[in-house]
Amino acid sequence: TTALLTEHFRYTPLTLLDDIINTVNELVFRAVNAIEEGFAGTTAEQLGFELDKKTAATLPNEQARREALSELKQNEIDNGIVKLESLLNATVDKDFDKFEIYTLRNILSVGHEDDLANWVRLDHYKGVDVVNSDEVPTPEAVQMQRRKLHETAKLNTLLRAEEAKNAAVLQQLSSLIGA
Template identity: 50%
Template sequence: MAQTKQIETSLLTEHFRYTPLTLIDQIINMINELINRAVDAVEAGLLETPPSRLGFAARAAAENTIPDTDGEGNPLFPDARKEIEEGVHQLETLLEATVDKNFDKLEIYLLRNVLTVPEDLVPWVRLAHYQDLQLPNTSTSSSTPLPTPESVQALRRKVQETNKLHTALLAEKARNEALLTQLRGLLGGNTGMKTEPASSPQHTSDGPAPTAAQNPSLAFLASAPAAQNLGISLPTDGTAALPRHEPLRQNTAFALSQLPALRQILQNLRPKIAALGTAGGAGPESEFAQQRSEYVEKRTKRIMERRGMDVGSGEGSSEGLGRRMLPEEVKGMEAVAGLVGEKTEGGENGEQMQE
């Protein structure tokens, strides 16, 4: 019975957008507010009315008392205000008690006879916002498989793999952005290169200072006529901001159009590189070979020392070959040699005695 009443209350609450008890409470609150207004109006009217018109003068005459008067000759009744306030309070209490008693009956009547749905009609009531709603069939919902620990674990693994893939994609995005930044720096010329002051201690008089030629720029690719025909050019402020979302066909066409210029530059550089190699002679190459041979020799000596070979007696000598003998090993070998010599002498003495 309690469950049926709860279902009925939920149905009415969904229909009214508020509970039935809230409606009754609102009615009672409005009645109480009207009572308060009426009591305040009665009190204000009684206080504004002269006390003589309310019967205080007749009562004073019946009691053979002479009331005091003010400067204008009007009688004064100091107890009038107190009696009015007490009477208004009693009236307010009486009205509130009457309202509570009668509206409690109204509340019971409304909940039992008006704000109610018959028990046999509750399953058949369809509200307006459920008019075109297709409820799922019970048999279909029961045929769906319930989640198992294996299925939950599989979903958990999928979530983990998805998170790993997301992390990998974010890392790949960061690497691509770094690569694009480097390429834009190359395309933008000297805007992204670090320059050192002339008084920097890194450069000495022995070697030439680094120049812009050591950090080549690819800005000439964007200034070629083919790039202008394709609509590719650098901004006026010198930055290397490239247009986004360029089609692959346009980029490929630009790269192919720059190949002849690159070939021509390469053909012009090859004779200069050969001339630089012949003019320098064998000095740099021989110096590099000598440094490499010294490095190989040092590494070889270090490996031989690690293996126990003595390389301090001179290069090419065979006296230092072999592993170094420790003092304990030498003493042990001397003891073994002494034992072998004693056995040999004992065997010779025995043979002489037999003879």
């Protein structure tokens, strides 16, 4: 059935599914990047980050506290984004594996190969009897025909060369008779 569908669609069913999965993966990537940019554009205080009193007391000034808070925020964002991306990718992979199997078995399948010729006709098969398989040549018969064709082509080349020689001899004889 894959061959028939590939011939009909002009691409394999698996290519269609791969394109769908790649599109979803691209959308997941964009979504994760948008989330990361959103967090990066928000201050640490707005996200609820605070330095513990002991750490804040050891820092010399407000600028150092802001930098420590910003570093804490960035580390948390980086770790969270990695975990989120891993979780989303694992979920997409698992669910789209199921989608791929279901689609190939139930949506992009036509039936058994034997029955297809009776029911599905592509335009370029109109008028062709694809059901009658009694006259299908064996691989050996095809190979024999290829050998015969090759030998016939060699013989044809030799005969044309002989014809050219004979034409040259006839021309020489004509010139001798005429001379």
